[in-house]
Amino acid sequence: MKQTGADNFYTSEDEILALYDFVIEASGSKKGSEGAFRKIARGGTLLILGYIGHEVSIPVVIDDVVNGDFSIFASFGATTVAWKRTVELFNTKKLDLTFLATHRYPLADWERALDALKTAPAPRGKVLMLPQGE
Structure with a gap:
């Protein structure tokens, strides 16, 4: 945070x-x-x-x-140039926002992932469900 x-x-x-x-x-x-x-x-x-x-x-x-x-x-958002620059920063690992995802679950554990959305104590960021597991 x-x-x-x-x-x-x-x-x-x-x-x-x-x-x-x-x-x-x-x-x-x-x-x-x-x-x-x-x-x-x-x-x-x-x-x-x-x-x-x-x-x-x-x-x-x-x-x-x-x-x-x-x-x-x-605010509507950002220009096309700004989006391209952002994608470039992500792709070159210069922009790291992994801390925003505070919970990660394999897709098979979707019930636990949804429960985390409802009940996880703050601070709770994004909850990810990963198709290939962790």
């Missing part, structure tokens, strides 16, 4: 007791998007990166946004 520069890592909104000056929503889930709006401190900023889909909507009280003096930004 420290490699990312983050002070805390949460997998459940229930764990988050404070309000924050800067909130990043990157899950692309309805629940994550709703929770992100509830955790912005007065004068805070929300950066939305996750897609929840056109058919999904979340309630946002505009008066709360205005009265809270929130700044809300969204």
Whole structure:
């Protein structure tokens, strides 16, 4: 987690007791998007990166946004040049994000992998199911 520069890592909104000056929503889930709006401190900023889909909507009280003096930004992603550079960094082993995958299971242990998604204590990053085992 420290490699990312983050002070805390949460997998459940229930764990988050404070309000924050800067909130990043990157899950692309309805629940994550709703929770992100509830955790912005007065004068805070929300950066939305996750897609929840056109058919999904979340309630946002505009008066709360205005009265809270929130700044809300969204980002589409990256340019083709940036993606090519990222792939190059991965392929040359100059960008190591293996620490993001905190759990690894052979595909045959899919039930344990799904259980880890539901119950693993924080910090829990990505849970991988590997077709060829470990």
